[in-house]
């Protein structure tokens with residue numbers, strides 16, 4: 520295992536701000552290989568166009584869409600961009616270029632994602648920010664496609680991946696350059712000290728998620744800062760940090776890979792949406 524990855528100043532900055540931007544953490548070539556693999560997986564797993572409309576439809580189709588999402592914690596699934604469909608619910612472009620993201624177990628099911636996600640450097644970073652037994656819970660490959668890439672509204676990751684005590688940390692990697700033009704992350708410095716406003720959990724029938732409002736006040740809309748990031752940058756996000764990303768109206772893609780790790784020392788709640796009964800959680804060791 521490598522020695523120290525973070526300086527004392529970087530550790531202090533993460534504690535103070537709730538995020539840390541680490542440029543050049545991953546060589547660009549490794550990011551490009553992951554990017555290529557994500558596009559291959561998108562082609563392999565994208566549903567045929569006639570089934571793609573399921574994600575925008577109502578009734579029984581919505582139920583199928585919920586199931587597709589709720590069982591994706593131990594699969595590789597494709598989620599479409601809303602703006603990829605025309606008014607009749609048909610895809611405007613090629614299916615694999617119409618995706619919002621892949622989720623949520625590429626790090627356990629695909630060897631290229633597995634190798635990217637499990638390195639001595641990442642293990643060291645997790646240790647140095649205080650995770651005693653990190654477990655890789657969820658991975659997402661976010662395409663933020665040119666022109667149709669949707670915004671991600673302000674949220675905290677703890678809302679969705681609730682542990683007691685709170686422990687989730689986001690490891691977000693720029694696999695393209697991310698700028699304010701193509702929809703980079705924005706974060707609220709110090710916002711991880713605010714109370715988390717909501718908890719998303721399974722309904723009693725475990726057929727859909729519902730949002731439990733803990734505090735109706737919206738997250739502050741002032742004070743967010745853009746986290747522009749060159750390819751290869753790692754951004755650490757504290758689980759209680761309010762963050763968002765803008766839409767991509769530019770002609771440049773903004774691919775990113777994000778891994779969410781929880782601490783095995785904390786209790787993961789069984790009404791969180793993401794359940795992995797058939798897939799054992801593993802840490803950062805290869």
Ligand SMILES: O=C(O)CCC(=O)C(=O)O
Nearest residue numbers: 661671689691764775777
């Ligand atoms: O990459 C994005 O646009 C959003 C990512 C995000 O919110 C997350 O990883 O928690």
